[in-house]
Amino acid sequence: MNTYFLYGKEDYDINKKIEDLKKNFLDPQFSSINFKTINNPNYNTLEATLLSQGLMNINTVIVINCEKYFFDKDKIDFSDTELKSLEKILKSNLFSNKRVIFVAKIPRDSQKKIDTRRKIFKVLASNKEKSFEFDEYKPYDKNLPLRVIEIGKSFDFKISAQIAEALIKHSGVNLNVIANQLEKLILSIYPRKIVEINDIKKYCTHCDDIFALIDKLFEKNKDDILIELKSLLFKRHPLEILSVLQSTISNFLFIKNYQNKLSNFEISKQIGIHEYRVKLAIDKMKNISFSELTNLKLALIKTEESIKEGKLNEKLALEIVLLNF
Secondary structure, eight states: EEEEEESSSSHHHHHHHHHHHHHHTSSSSGTTEEEEESOOOOOOHHHHHHOOOOOOGGGEEEEEEEEEGGTTTTTOOOOOHHHHHHHHTTSSSOOOTTTOOOOOOOOOOOOOOOOSHHHHHHTTSSSSSEEEOOOOOOOOOOTTHHHHHHHHHHHTTOOOOHHHHHHHHHOSOOOOHHHHHHHHHHHHHTOOOOOHHHHHHHHOOHHHHHHHHHHHHHTOOOOHHHHHHHHHHHHHHHHHHHHHHHHHHHHHHHHHHTTTSSSSHHHHHTTTTTTHHHHHHHHHTTTOEEEEEEEHHHHHHHHHHHHHHSSHHHHHHHHHHHHHH
């Protein structure tokens, strides 16, 4: 069977791989019936999905989100008999007109990892040529600027290494956020085709928006938090806001932990943000404890999991986690 296994923390790369696998395989005339997504099916549902015959032999792509096969207190386990049956199905030559993509997205900033010793992993990853891990980039990753330039090219938008580095410094290392910023730059500087450093400062205001929300969050004024959040939601997708919040709070945790051990300059080099941002963060956190920040980070991670598993509405989930801080 034409089966793929994608996993890791970099959602952008996972989603891009899915789009690449759909491209030139699906007939756009049948877009409403030739692509579907199933979330964490039990074995009986999974087997029925894999063995089902598509309509009129139309090429079909099925994405099976399978995070619960590896994580969560509600983890879905398969018996040895079921695993052997699943392995046999996946190795069969059934249905050449079907591509099945198993996807296990791991929340950013979480300590979760795919347990490669589990039998289900060995079954899904048995074909190494069709098994891909997409780990999140780090601020110190030397390949990240080239990756940003590549994303720009996908929009038919050429940027220099200097611009790529400036964008990373300003917006962080989440590729979804960077892609969003690049799209914003394309629209904002049109008809110009060359980006300047000042364009990033002028048009890529996402992080500043998040800092304003965090200010209200740390003041613990629920009315102001709601006002700031609703303003953000007019401009940003909830998962985009959540992603930058997680990244920012992770930086704040590092700063809080080392503010009396390292200089602001040393901290800025460690986490890849400007020294002035470090000073601002220390000032913001004067009345916030390390344990409060830790609990907030864990709550944000859990919220992302709940959204991706379809348990909570995206906007409602954001409101709940922030108002409960």
